[in-house]
Amino acid sequence: MGRRDGWALWVGVAATLATLVVVFYYPVGRVFADAVAVDGQLSLAPIRSVLGDPFYTGAAHTLVTDPAAVPSGVVEWLAAGAPAVEFGLFGFTAYQALLSTLVSVLVGLPGAYVLSRFEFPGRRFLRSVTILPFVLPSILVAVGFLAMFGRTGLFNDLLGAVGLGPVELTFTLEIVVLAHAFYNAPLVTRLVTAAWESVDADRVETARTLGASPVRAFRDVTLPQLLPALATAAVLTFVFTFMSFPIVLALGGLELATVEVWLFARVQSLDLTEAATLGAIETALSLGLLYVYLRYEARRTEPGGASRGLSRRPLVDGVRSLVDPLRLAVFAYGAVVLVLFAGPLVSLVVESVTTPAGQPTGDYYAFLLARQASTASGTVRPFPAVVNSLLFGAGTLLVAIPMGIVVAVVATRGGRGSRAAEALLTAPLAVSGIVLGLGMLQALVFGTTLFGQRLTVTGPVAIVAAHAVAAYPFVSRTVTPALRSVDDSLGEAARSLGADRATVLADVELPLVAPALVAGAAFAFAISVGEFDSTVLLSTGVDTATMPVALERYVGDRSLGPNLGPATAMGTVLLAVTTVSFVLIDRVGGRWE
Amino acid sequence: MTSADGGVDVDELTVRFGDVEALTDVSLSIDDGEFFTLVGPSGCGKTTLLRTVAGLEAPTAGRVRIDGRDATDEPPEERGVGVVFQNYALFPHMTARENVAYGLQFHDLPEPDDQRVTELLDLVDLTSVADREPDQLSGGQKQRIALARALAPKPDVLLLDEPLSALDASLRKRLRVQIRSIQRDLDITTVYVTHDQAEALAISDRVAVVRDGRIEQVGTPEGVYREPATRFVAEFVGDNNVFDGVVTGTGDRISVDGTATLPLPAETDLSTGASVTVSVRPEAISVQDRDGAQADGHGSTVDERGPGAAVTRSATVETVEYLGDAYRVHCRWDDRPITVKTDSASPPEGAVSLGFAPDAIHVLSNGDRPAATGGER
Numbered sequence: 001m002g003r004r005d006g007w008a009l010w011v012g013v014a015a016t017l018a019t020l021v022v023v024f025y026y027p028v029g030r031v032f033a034d035a036v037a038v039d040g041q042l043s044l045a046p047i048r049s050v051l052g053d054p055f056y057t058g059a060a061h062t063l064v065t066d067p068a069a070v071p072s073g074v075v076e077w078l079a080a081g082a083p084a085v086e087f088g089l090f091g092f093t094a095y096q097a098l099l100s101t102l103v104s105v106l107v108g109l110p111g112a113y114v115l116s117r118f119e120f121p122g123r124r125f126l127r128s129v130t131i132l133p134f135v136l137p138s139i140l141v142a143v144g145f146l147a148m149f150g151r152t153g154l155f156n157d158l159l160g161a162v163g164l165g166p167v168e169l170t171f172t173l174e175i176v177v178l179a180h181a182f183y184n185a186p187l188v189t190r191l192v193t194a195a196w197e198s199v200d201a202d203r204v205e206t207a208r209t210l211g212a213s214p215v216r217a218f219r220d221v222t223l224p225q226l227l228p229a230l231a232t233a234a235v236l237t238f239v240f241t242f243m244s245f246p247i248v249l250a251l252g253g254l255e256l257a258t259v260e261v262w263l264f265a266r267v268q269s270l271d272l273t274e275a276a277t278l279g280a281i282e283t284a285l286s287l288g289l290l291y292v293y294l295r296y297e298a299r300r301t302e303p304g305g306a307s308r309g310l311s312r313r314p315l316v317d318g319v320r321s322l323v324d325p326l327r328l329a330v331f332a333y334g335a336v337v338l339v340l341f342a343g344p345l346v347s348l349v350v351e352s353v354t355t356p357a358g359q360p361t362g363d364y365y366a367f368l369l370a371r372q373a374s375t376a377s378g379t380v381r382p383f384p385a386v387v388n389s390l391l392f393g394a395g396t397l398l399v400a401i402p403m404g405i406v407v408a409v410v411a412t413r414g415g416r417g418s419r420a421a422e423a424l425l426t427a428p429l430a431v432s433g434i435v436l437g438l439g440m441l442q443a444l445v446f447g448t449t450l451f452g453q454r455l456t457v458t459g460p461v462a463i464v465a466a467h468a469v470a471a472y473p474f475v476s477r478t479v480t481p482a483l484r485s486v487d488d489s490l491g492e493a494a495r496s497l498g499a500d501r502a503t504v505l506a507d508v509e510l511p512l513v514a515p516a517l518v519a520g521a522a523f524a525f526a527i528s529v530g531e532f533d534s535t536v537l538l539s540t541g542v543d544t545a546t547m548p549v550a551l552e553r554y555v556g557d558r559s560l561g562p563n564l565g566p567a568t569a570m571g572t573v574l575l576a577v578t579t580v581s582f583v584l585i586d587r588v589g590g591r592w593e
Numbered sequence: 594m595t596s597a598d599g600g601v602d603v604d605e606l607t608v609r610f611g612d613v614e615a616l617t618d619v620s621l622s623i624d625d626g627e628f629f630t631l632v633g634p635s636g637c638g639k640t641t642l643l644r645t646v647a648g649l650e651a652p653t654a655g656r657v658r659i660d661g662r663d664a665t666d667e668p669p670e671e672r673g674v675g676v677v678f679q680n681y682a683l684f685p686h687m688t689a690r691e692n693v694a695y696g697l698q699f700h701d702l703p704e705p706d707d708q709r710v711t712e713l714l715d716l717v718d719l720t721s722v723a724d725r726e727p728d729q730l731s732g733g734q735k736q737r738i739a740l741a742r743a744l745a746p747k748p749d750v751l752l753l754d755e756p757l758s759a760l761d762a763s764l765r766k767r768l769r770v771q772i773r774s775i776q777r778d779l780d781i782t783t784v785y786v787t788h789d790q791a792e793a794l795a796i797s798d799r800v801a802v803v804r805d806g807r808i809e810q811v812g813t814p815e816g817v818y819r820e821p822a823t824r825f826v827a828e829f830v831g832d833n834n835v836f837d838g839v840v841t842g843t844g845d846r847i848s849v850d851g852t853a854t855l856p857l858p859a860e861t862d863l864s865t866g867a868s869v870t871v872s873v874r875p876e877a878i879s880v881q882d883r884d885g886a887q888a889d890g891h892g893s894t895v896d897e898r899g900p901g902a903a904v905t906r907s908a909t910v911e912t913v914e915y916l917g918d919a920y921r922v923h924c925r926w927d928d929r930p931i932t933v934k935t936d937s938a939s940p941p942e943g944a945v946s947l948g949f950a951p952d953a954i955h956v957l958s959n960g961d962r963p964a965a966t967g968g969e970r
Contacts, residue, residue: 487680490684495648496649496669496743497745
C-alpha cells in the first residue's frame with residue numbers, strides 16, 4: 001500500500017534530515033574537512049603527520065614516512081627474533097579494545113548459556129538487566145569501579161577481611177578492561193541469549209533422532225545460529241571499546257590514553273587540527289569496520305521463525321544437584337558476576353553514605369543540595385548540574401522523539417527508504433561523542449558564515465542537539481520493531497473506512513506502539529542524562545555542566561575531600577535516574593532491536 | 594458490458610509484484626446489489642483482485658470502476674468501499690463499539706453517529722458485547738464486529754476477504770447464512786473471496802473461478818457446477834470424474850485411452866479424430882452389484898430412464914468414504930479411478946456395475962482457457 005503518503009510524512013522526513021544535517025552531518029563533515037585541508041587547500045599533510053608520527057603509530061610510522069624501508073625493516077625485525085613492537089597510540093587503542101572484547105566475550109558467553117539453558121527464579125529479571133549498560137552513564141561506571149576496586153574500595157576491604165591484599169588497580173589496564181567488560185559482556189550475553197532462545201528445538205531433536213550426539217547436534221544445529229550473534233556482539237564491543245572515552249579517562253588517565261582520550265586532550269589544549277585529524281582517522285576506522293560488518297550481516301539469512309524453543313533445565317533440582325560440577329561452575333560464575341557487576345554499583349551507593357572510616361554520613365548529599373556551595377571558580381556546582389541534566393533530558397525528548405518516529409516510519413516502509421533509514425540509524429553509532437562534540441564546537445559554537453550571516457549555536461541548544469543525535473536512534477530502534485509488528489491490515493482497514501495515511505499513524509499505529517514509544521523515550525532520556533563525551537566539550541562554562549561532567553570533575557579534583565564522597569553521592573543520584581529509565585524500558589517494554 | 598451505475602467494473606486489469614504477475618488482463622462486471630464471489634486455490638490472485646478494487650494494491654495496467662466512476666487512481670479512503678479482512682483487523686486498542694464507530698468520523702451520514710453504531714450492532718446481534726475489547730470477543734463475534742465496522746459508513750461496495758476461514762466449520766456455515774441475509778437486506782454490492790468452492794456455491798449470485806491470475810469461468814453457482822467450462826473448473830468445483838479421450842467414428846464415439854469408450858453427447862459437433870475431455874459428476878452415477886442387485890437396496894435393476902438410455906460400465910470398489918448422508922465410493926474402471934456418490938443403505942463392495950445417463954456426460958472445452966463463459970446472466 002501507500003501510493004500516497006500524504007504531506008505530513010514528507011514534512012517530517014524533511015525536518016528530520018535538516019536537523020541531522022545541521023547538528024550531525026555538517027559538524028562531523030567539518031572534522032573530516034579539517035583533517036584533509038591546510039589553509040583551505042586540500043592536503044594530506046595533517047593525516048600524514050599523524051600517521052607518520054611514531055607517537056601515534058609506533059613501528060608502523062615508517063609505512064608513511066619511509067615506505068621503501070619497510071621490507072628491510074621487517075627482515076631486520078625477524079632476524080632479531082621478532083621482538084615485541086609498539087604501534088603507538090593507535091596500536092595501544094586497538095590492543096586494549098581487543099583485550100576488552102576478549103574479556104567481554106569470556107565473561108558474557110557463560111551468561112548466555114546459563115540464561116538460555118537453565119530455569120531459575122530471577123532468570124527473566126537477569127535477562128532484562130542485561131540492557132542496563134545501555135542506560136548506565138560510563139562515567140558513573142568509572143566512579144563505581146573506583147569505589148569498588150580503588151585502594152580504599154569495597155574489594156580491598158573484602159580482601160583485607162580474609163587477610164589478603166591490598167591490590168592496587170587504579171590507573172591500570174586491568175581496571176580499564178574490566179570496566180569495558182562491565183559494559184559489553186552484558187551485550188554479548190544479551191545477543192547470544194536471544195539467538196540461543198530462537199534455536200528451534202525441533203531441529204535439534206531432528207538431528208538427535210537422525211543419530212547425532214548432543215555435542216554433535218550442538219555443533220551442527222545450535223552453533224551455526226549462535227556464531228552470527230557472537231560476531232555481532234564482538235564487532236560492536238570492539239568498536240565501542242576502541243572509542244571508549246570516560247572510562248579510560250577516569251580509570252586510566254593520560255598514562256593509558258587511547259585515541260579518544262588523547263583527542264580530548266588535544267581539544268583541551270586547543271590543538272584543533274590535530275584533534276580533527278585524529279577524529280577523522282578514528283571515525284573512518286570504526287565506520288569501515290561497521291560497514292564491513294553490515295555487508296556481512298546483510299548476506300546472512302535469518303533462520304525461519306522458531307516454532308518451539310529449547311527447554312531449560314532447573315538450575316537447582318534437589319540438594320544433590322548442587323554438587324554437580326556443571327552447576328558448581330555456574331555458581332562460581334555467579335560469584336564473579338556479582339563482584340564484577342553488582343560490586344561497583346553497590347560500592348557506589350555504600351560509599352555515598354559512609355565516611356572513609358566507615359561511619360554513616362549524609363554530608364555528601366547535603367553537599368549536592370547546597371546551591372551556593374562556595375567552591376573555587378571554575379569548579380562545577382552540584383545542584384545546577386542536576387537541574388541541567390534533567391532539563392537537557394527533557395529537551396532531548398522534544399527533539400529525539402519526533403525524529404525517532406519519522407525514521408521508524410520510513411524504516412518500516414521497506415525498500416530504498418528503509419535502507420537509507422538503517423544507514424541514518426547506524427552512522428551515529430560509529431561516530432564518537434568526542435568527534436561529534438568537536439565538530440559541533442567548530443561548526444556551530446564557533447559559528448558558520450552562511451549568506452553573510454554569522455550563525456552560532458551555543459550552550460544548552462548545542463548540548464541538546466548533540467544529545468538528540470545520540471538518542472534518536474534508540475527511539476527508532478525501539479519503535480521500529482513495534483511498528484513492524486502492527487498488522488498491515490489494521491492500517492488498511494482504517495484506510496478503507498476513510499482515514500488518510502497520517503490519520504492511520506495517529507489513530508492506529510502510534511497508539512499500538514505506545515509502550516515502545518515510552519520505552520524509547522526512557523532510553524533517549526537516559527542517554528541524554530548520561531551523555532558525557534560531547535557534553536564535556538560543549539559545556540563551556542560551569543553553567544551548562546551536567547551530572548556526568550560534574551562527576552568527572554569530582555573524581556579528578558580531590559580538593560573537595562580526601563575521598564570519592566561527593567562523586568559517589570552524585571553518582572547515586574545519576575544511578576537513580578537511569579534506574580527509573582531502565583524500569584520504564586523493562587516494564588513498559590517493547591522489544592529492542 | 595459496464596454497469597451504468599452501481600456495481601464494480603474491472604477492465605483488463607494486470608497487477609505485477611516485481612517479477613510476479615498476480616493478475617493478468619482480468620475483466621469483470623459486477624452488478625449493483627449482486628453477491629459476487631471470487632473462488633480459487635491459494636495464490637490464484639483472487640485476494641489481489643479484491644485488494645485492487647479496495648485501492649490497497651495499485652494495478653500495473655487496467656481500470657477499476659466503482660459505482661460507475663473511474664476509481665483507479667483514488668486512494669482507499671475515497672473509494673466508498675467497506676473491507677472485512679481474514680484476520681478481522683479489529684483495532685485492538687478500541688472497544689467493539691469504537692471499532693464500529695471509527696469510520697463514521699470520515700463520513701457525513703444523515704443520522705447521528707451513535708444511532709448508526711447502535712443500528713449496526715443490532716444488525717449483527719452484538720449489542721451485548723459492544724463495550725468489550727477485541728481480545729475479549731470470540732472469533733465469530735470479531736468477524737461480525739468487523740462486518741459491522743465495514744458497513745457502518747454505508748459503503749457502495751462491501752469487500753470480504755476470506756472472512757470465515759479462521760472459524761470452525763459449523764460457525765462458518767451459520768455466519769455465511771447471516772452474511773448473505775444481511776447483504777440481501779441492505780442490497781449492497783458485495784465481492785467475496787474464498788478458497789472454499791462449497792461456500793462459494795452456497796452464498797453467491799454469481800461466481801468467478803480464478804486460476805493463475807486469470808478468470809477461468811464466470812457464472813451462476815448452478816451454471817458453474819453443472820456446466821464447467823474447463824477441466825480446471827470441473828475438478829475444482831465439487832467432486833468430478835474427468836476423462837480425456839478421442840472422438841472416433843464408431844460406437845460410443847469417445848475412446849478413452851484406447852481401452853474404453855463413452856458416448857458423445859448429441860449436441861456436440863466435434864469431428865472424428867478430435868481430442869475431447871468430458872466430466873461426469875459422482876452423484877450422476879449409480880452403483881449396482883455385478884450380479885444385478887442394485888446396491889442401494891431398492892431391488893430395481895431398471896434405470897428410470899429405461900435400460901436403453903443408460904450407460905453401464907464394470908468397475909471394482911477400492912475404498913469407501915462414509916459421508917453421513919451418502920457414501921463416496923472410489924472405484925477402478927479398468928485402470929482409471931472413478932468416483933461415485935450413492936445414498937444406498939450399505940456400502941457397495943467388490944465388483945460393481947456403474948450406470949449413468951448419456952446426458953450426464955459433459956464436454957469440457959479442450960484448451961486450457963475457456964472459449965466463452967457459461968451461465969452469464
